[in-house]
Structures are given as structure tokens and as C-alpha cells.
Amino acid sequence: MSRLEATFAALKAEGRSAFVTFITAGDPDHASSLEILKGLPDAGADIIELGMPFTDPAADGPAIDLAAHRALHAGANMKQTLSMVRDFRAGNAGTPIVLMGYFNPVYAYGIDRFVTDAADAGVDGLIIVDLPPEEDEELRLPANKAGIDVIRLATPTSDDARLTTILDGASGFVYYVAVAGVTGGKSATTEDIKAAVDRIKAQTDLPVAVGFGIRTPEQAGSVASVADAAVVGSAIVQTIASGLDESGKATAGMVKDVLDFTRHLAEGVRTAKQEKGCC
Structure with missing residues (x-):
């Protein structure tokens, strides 16, 4: 059983959904980013x-776009990103890590080299937002062979026929993008999210994670009450940005503030299903 499968199975047994966090590797610098990464599970x-990090994150809003540029300015690259995963794995063997981003950096690194190095580092899954199902075999097949899931994206415009294509070959979980547009935008209603999750689950046994537009513990809890996971990215990344000084350097309390905010969000997810009397 993979780390992703084990995590979702354990949480299902607890009667709750997963809390999924996003940060950009190397933002605002390697040391601070690694400290945040290591602190996220606790x-x-x-x-x-x-x-x-990528120079042109077209699916991302201003917060994550700026985070990518901060990381690149501080010297981030694919080698450093994979090094962060290895350093994380030295102290944490259980928490799944999914690399998320765009195909260009993977292609530039070399697909075979990337898959080998990612598997060796302890990566569990990949979300490549600009690689459609029809064109992902050159990455998906070697990744799956190495034990890495390739996670597909569904959106509000994915009709049933498109869902069939999206789900064919998907593994790990399905990432449902709750709103049309870029990360960090408006939020969808719980009713709309539930309807979409139910429609996806009618075609697959994979867990469904929902992201885009979740900023508060209450929103995270609402999503967690109808999905298998709630994903928060831009709000955490904006907390990192808020902890920088005028020169863009991390202040002394930045890491603690980010982790405290994350803990606050996690409480919303952890109590969601219990409050609705599901368990």
C-alpha cells in the first residue's frame, strides 16, 4: 500500500477527511522553506x-506566482526541490508528498532522470497541471512503474464524458478544482462542491480532494464535510509573504506564524465530519 493509500485509509477509519497543504519549494529561501515543510505534519x-517553482505558473494566481519568483530568485531549482523531499524523509517516513507544478521543469530536468530521482527522494505523487490526460503517458507510465501516482485534475467544466478520460489511468486521488480560474480566487458553494464530488465518485473509487478558494478554517471544514480532502495553498503562501521584511527576507517569527495558521486551518478540517454527525 502506498503512503497515499495508507493515509486515506487511516483517515477514513477515523471518520474524517484529509487536510492537504501547499507550499512552494524554496519560498522565500531554502532554509525557511525546509523548516516549514518539516513542521507541516505536526x-x-x-x-x-x-x-x-516555474517562471510562468499560468494556472496560479498572484500569491503562488510571487512565491515561485521568490523561490527562483533565492536559487531554487528541481535539484533543490528533490533535496528538500529527501531531507524531509530523513525525519518523516509516513506523510505523503505530492510534487505539483508544470511540465516544463520536469521535461528540462529529463523525464527518466526526474522519475528516478523523485522516487529515490520519497515523492509519492505528481500533479502536472498543464499536462492533459491524452499527453501524459511519457511521464505517467515511468512514474507509475516507479511507484509514483499521477494525479489528475477535474474542473466544474468537466462533463461526464471528459471525466471518463480524466479518470482513465488516474491514481492516488482526484484533485477537483472547485472554481474556474486561477488559484486564490473566489470560493464555490458547499452544495456545488458536493454535487461535483458525488458526480466524480459515481465514476471512481479514488478519493476526491477539493482545492482553489479555501482560505479559512470554516471554508476548509465545509469542504472537508463533503470531500475526502480539503486543499489549502494560496492562504498559506500569503501567510509566508506576510512574514517577510521590506527586503523580502524571512522575519524571525515567520515560520511559527505559518505553522500556527496551518494548525488553525487543520482544526477546521479535523472537526468537520464529527460536527455533522457522520461518525
């Missing part, structure tokens, strides 16, 4: 999405 993260 702050309540069940699964961690680690962004691979």
Missing part, C-alpha cells in the same frame, strides 16, 4: 503538496 497536514 501542524496538522495529512498530505503535503510541494510546488516546483
Whole structure:
């Protein structure tokens, strides 16, 4: 059983959904980013999405776009991102890590080399937002062979026919993008999210994680009450940005503030289903 499968199975047995956090690798610098990454599980993260910095993150809003540029300015690259995963794994063997980003950095690194190095580092899954199902075999097949899930994205515009294509070959979980647009935008209603999750689950046994537009513990809890996981990215990344000084350097309390905020969000997820009397 993979780390992702084990995590979702354990949480299902507890009667709750997963809390998935996102940060950009190397934001605002390697040391601070690694400290946040290592602290996320104790702050309540069940699964961690680690962004691979890229110069043109077209699906991301201003917060994550700026985070990617801060990381790149500080010297982040794919080698450093994978090094962060290895350093994390030295102290944490259980929390799944999913690399999220765009195909260009993977292609530039070399697909075979990337898959080998990612598996060796302890990566559990990949979300490549600009690689459609029809074109992902060159990455998905070697990744799956190495034990890495390739997680597919569904959106509000994915009709049933498109869902069939999205789910064919998907593994790990399905990431449902709750709103049309970029990360950090408006939020969808709980009713709309539930309807979408139910429609996806009618076609797959994979867990469904929901992201985009979740900023508060209350919103995270609402999503967690109808989905298998709630994903928070931009709000955490904005907390990192708020902890920088005028020169863009991390202040003394930045890491603690980020982890405290993450812990606050996690509480919303952890109590959601219990409050609704599901367990």
C-alpha cells in the first residue's frame, strides 16, 4: 500500500477527511522553506503538496506566482526541490508528498532522470497541471512503474464524458478544482462542491480532494464535510509573504506564524465530519 493509500485509509477509519497543504519549494529561501515543510505534519497536514517553482505558473494566481519568483530568485531549482523531499524523509517516513507544478521543469530536468530521482527522494505523487490526460503517458507510465501516482485534475467544466478520460489511468486521488480560474480566487458553494464530488465518485473509487478558494478554517471544514480532502495553498503562501521584511527576507517569527495558521486551518478540517454527525 502506498503512503497515499495508507493515509486515506487511516483517515477514513477515523471518520474524517484529509487536510492537504501547499507550499512552494524554496519560498522565500531554502532554509525557511525546509523548516516549514518539516513542521507541516505536526501542524496538522495529512498530505503535503510541494510546488516546483516555474517562471510562468499560468494556472496560479498572484500569491503562488510571487512565491515561485521568490523561490527562483533565492536559487531554487528541481535539484533543490528533490533535496528538500529527501531531507524531509530523513525525519518523516509516513506523510505523503505530492510534487505539483508544470511540465516544463520536469521535461528540462529529463523525464527518466526526474522519475528516478523523485522516487529515490520519497515523492509519492505528481500533479502536472498543464499536462492533459491524452499527453501524459511519457511521464505517467515511468512514474507509475516507479511507484509514483499521477494525479489528475477535474474542473466544474468537466462533463461526464471528459471525466471518463480524466479518470482513465488516474491514481492516488482526484484533485477537483472547485472554481474556474486561477488559484486564490473566489470560493464555490458547499452544495456545488458536493454535487461535483458525488458526480466524480459515481465514476471512481479514488478519493476526491477539493482545492482553489479555501482560505479559512470554516471554508476548509465545509469542504472537508463533503470531500475526502480539503486543499489549502494560496492562504498559506500569503501567510509566508506576510512574514517577510521590506527586503523580502524571512522575519524571525515567520515560520511559527505559518505553522500556527496551518494548525488553525487543520482544526477546521479535523472537526468537520464529527460536527455533522457522520461518525
